[in-house]
Amino acid sequence: MLTDEETVSRSLPISYIENLPDECLIEIFTYLTSNELKNVTVTCRTLANVVNSSSRLMKSFFMVVTRKRKWDFGTMSVLQRKHQALVFFDYSTLEESLDDALINGLENIGANIKTLEFNDCSLNASDFVHILEMTNNLKNLKVFNSKILGSVYKFLDLKHLNSLKIIKSEVSYEIFSNVRSLQNIEIETHETNNVDLTHFQKILFCQLKLKNLTLVNLRLSNLFDTKMYSSFQLESLKLIQCHFRHKENFEIFLENQMSLTDIELSLSNMKLSLDRMRYYDSIIACLMRKYTLTSLTLNIEEYKFASFSFMEGCQARELSLRSKDTNFSSSPFLKYFPLLESLEVDIKELNDENLEIINTSTRLFTLKIINISSDCFGNVKNKNIESLYIHETLIDQCDWKKFIENNPQIIKLVIRFSFLMDFDVKFLEYITQKLNLVHIELIDRYVGFDNEIYKMICENCKGLKYIKLWNINIEKNFDELDKDFLRRKNIKFHLYNDESLNKPMIPF
Known part of the structure; x- marks a missing residue:
C-alpha cells in the first residue's frame, strides 16, 4: 500500500479525489488492488477518509496484502464499518514470521474484518491461526490454492463464521473443530488428491445452521466412511465430480435431508468404470424423490442410465440438463418433469416427443x-x-x-x-x-x-x-x-x- 510519502505517476489533487462521484472512486481504487499501482496518487490517510465517507464505496473496498505491499494499518483503522474485506495474495510465512506491522495493524482493525481471503499463499499453521484469532468477528473465510502447513494445537472458536470455502488447498480441518455456526460450506480438492476428510466429517456433522453444501472433486472420498446423522437441513446441495467409497452412508444422509430445494450433480469427467457399477442411479433417484425440490442441474457425460423411470413425478420447476449420453436424445425424459417453468438443455437432439412436451407446456x-x-x-x-x-x-x-x-x-x-x-x-x-x-x-x-x-x-x-x-x-x-x-x-x-x-x- 502507498505510504504518505510514496507517489505514482499522473497524480490527482487530493481535493479533486475527495469530490469525485462514487462510481469514479470505485474505478480509481480498483487500481489500488492490482499488482501495478497506477493512474492515481493517494496517501493512506486520504484513501481512508474518502472511503470512510461513502457506504457504497466501503461495500466495494478491500485491502490486499502481498509480500511487497505494506499497509499503514494505523491510518486505516478509521474504517469502522462492517463490510471490510482483507485479502492475502502470494503471501508466505514459511521462511519468515508474520510482519510486526501486520500484527499491529490487525490488532487495530481485525475486529472490523468480516471477509478474509488467502489466495496463492504459503503459511505456517500457527501464523494462519494467529491471523484468524485477530479477526475473530469473521463471517466469510476463503482459502484458495494455498498451503497451510504444520501442526496445530489451538482450535478456533469463530462464533460468527457462517461461510467457509477451502478451494484446492492444503489445510488441517482440525483448526475449525470448534466452529458451529456455518451456513455455507464449499470444499474443492485437486483432482489427483485423495484427501483425508475424517476431521472435516466431524466438523460437518456438528453444524446446526448449515444450509448450502458444495463438494467438488472428492474422488474415492472417505467423507461418509462413518454413518453419521446430521443436525442440519440443507437447502442447496452441489456434488461435482464426487465419488464416495461408502455410498450407502451417503444415501442415508440424503434421505434425512428434508428441505432440499436446489440440487446440482455433475459427473462430466468421471471414470467409465462407474457406469458399469450403476453407481449414481440410486443416488439420483433419492434426490428426485425430494418433494421440496425446485431446481435441478444435471451435468452428465459418459454415463448411461439403465432407465429414466426413477425421475417420474419430479417436483423441480427448474431443470438444467447437459449430457452427451444418447439415452437422453432418444428418451422422452421431459414427461417426468410436469412442473417445469425453466428449462436449459445441452444435448445432441430433442426428439419429437420432448419437443411436443415443450410446445404444449402451459408452465414453461x-x-x-x-x-x-x-x-x-x-x-x-x-x-x-x-x-x-x-x-x-x-x-x-x-x-x-x-x-x-x-x-x-x-x-x-x-x-x-x-x-x-x-x-x-x-x-x-x-x-x-x-x-x-x-x-x-x-x-x-x-x-x-x-x-x-x-x-x-x-x-x-x-x-x-x-x-x-x-x-x-x-x-x-x-x-x-x-x-x-x-x-x-x-x-x-x-x-x-x-x-x-x-x-x-x-x-x-
Missing part, C-alpha cells in the same frame, strides 16, 4: 438452448415462453425467423458466445422489430457490430429496460457519450469492448 416461461440443432430450435412453438437464452449454438437465419414467428411474445433475449452465421446488423434489426424486448444481451460474439448498434435497438424496442453489449466490436470501446444516451432513457446497461482483441494474433 424460460428456455435456455445450448448446442442443439438449428432445425430443432426452429420447431419450438410455445406462446408462454418469455425469456430465451442462446449459448454456443449455431442457428440458421431461416430457423431464427421461424422461431420468432412462432414465439413473438419473447421479451428477454440473451445470446452468449455464439457465432450466429449470417446474424448481421440487418437481421438484428429484424429481430428487434419483431420482438418487444425489455432485456437484451449480446456477449462475446466478435462479429464487429458498430458500437452505435444500441441506438437502433433502443429505437425498435420502446420498452427496453436493460442492454448488455460485450465485445460486439473489437475496434474500440464504448465512450461516455454512448453511456449518457442510455442514461437519459433510464436504461440500465453494461457496455464493454476489449480493444486488445484487435491486436495481431501470435502464430502457434
Whole structure:
C-alpha cells in the first residue's frame, strides 16, 4: 500500500479525489488492488477518509496484502464499518514470521474484518491461526490454492463464521473443530488428491445452521466412511465430480435431508468404470424423490442410465440438463418433469416427443438452448415462453425467423458466445422489430457490430429496460457519450469492448 510519502505517476489533487462521484472512486481504487499501482496518487490517510465517507464505496473496498505491499494499518483503522474485506495474495510465512506491522495493524482493525481471503499463499499453521484469532468477528473465510502447513494445537472458536470455502488447498480441518455456526460450506480438492476428510466429517456433522453444501472433486472420498446423522437441513446441495467409497452412508444422509430445494450433480469427467457399477442411479433417484425440490442441474457425460423411470413425478420447476449420453436424445425424459417453468438443455437432439412436451407446456416461461440443432430450435412453438437464452449454438437465419414467428411474445433475449452465421446488423434489426424486448444481451460474439448498434435497438424496442453489449466490436470501446444516451432513457446497461482483441494474433 502507498505510504504518505510514496507517489505514482499522473497524480490527482487530493481535493479533486475527495469530490469525485462514487462510481469514479470505485474505478480509481480498483487500481489500488492490482499488482501495478497506477493512474492515481493517494496517501493512506486520504484513501481512508474518502472511503470512510461513502457506504457504497466501503461495500466495494478491500485491502490486499502481498509480500511487497505494506499497509499503514494505523491510518486505516478509521474504517469502522462492517463490510471490510482483507485479502492475502502470494503471501508466505514459511521462511519468515508474520510482519510486526501486520500484527499491529490487525490488532487495530481485525475486529472490523468480516471477509478474509488467502489466495496463492504459503503459511505456517500457527501464523494462519494467529491471523484468524485477530479477526475473530469473521463471517466469510476463503482459502484458495494455498498451503497451510504444520501442526496445530489451538482450535478456533469463530462464533460468527457462517461461510467457509477451502478451494484446492492444503489445510488441517482440525483448526475449525470448534466452529458451529456455518451456513455455507464449499470444499474443492485437486483432482489427483485423495484427501483425508475424517476431521472435516466431524466438523460437518456438528453444524446446526448449515444450509448450502458444495463438494467438488472428492474422488474415492472417505467423507461418509462413518454413518453419521446430521443436525442440519440443507437447502442447496452441489456434488461435482464426487465419488464416495461408502455410498450407502451417503444415501442415508440424503434421505434425512428434508428441505432440499436446489440440487446440482455433475459427473462430466468421471471414470467409465462407474457406469458399469450403476453407481449414481440410486443416488439420483433419492434426490428426485425430494418433494421440496425446485431446481435441478444435471451435468452428465459418459454415463448411461439403465432407465429414466426413477425421475417420474419430479417436483423441480427448474431443470438444467447437459449430457452427451444418447439415452437422453432418444428418451422422452421431459414427461417426468410436469412442473417445469425453466428449462436449459445441452444435448445432441430433442426428439419429437420432448419437443411436443415443450410446445404444449402451459408452465414453461424460460428456455435456455445450448448446442442443439438449428432445425430443432426452429420447431419450438410455445406462446408462454418469455425469456430465451442462446449459448454456443449455431442457428440458421431461416430457423431464427421461424422461431420468432412462432414465439413473438419473447421479451428477454440473451445470446452468449455464439457465432450466429449470417446474424448481421440487418437481421438484428429484424429481430428487434419483431420482438418487444425489455432485456437484451449480446456477449462475446466478435462479429464487429458498430458500437452505435444500441441506438437502433433502443429505437425498435420502446420498452427496453436493460442492454448488455460485450465485445460486439473489437475496434474500440464504448465512450461516455454512448453511456449518457442510455442514461437519459433510464436504461440500465453494461457496455464493454476489449480493444486488445484487435491486436495481431501470435502464430502457434
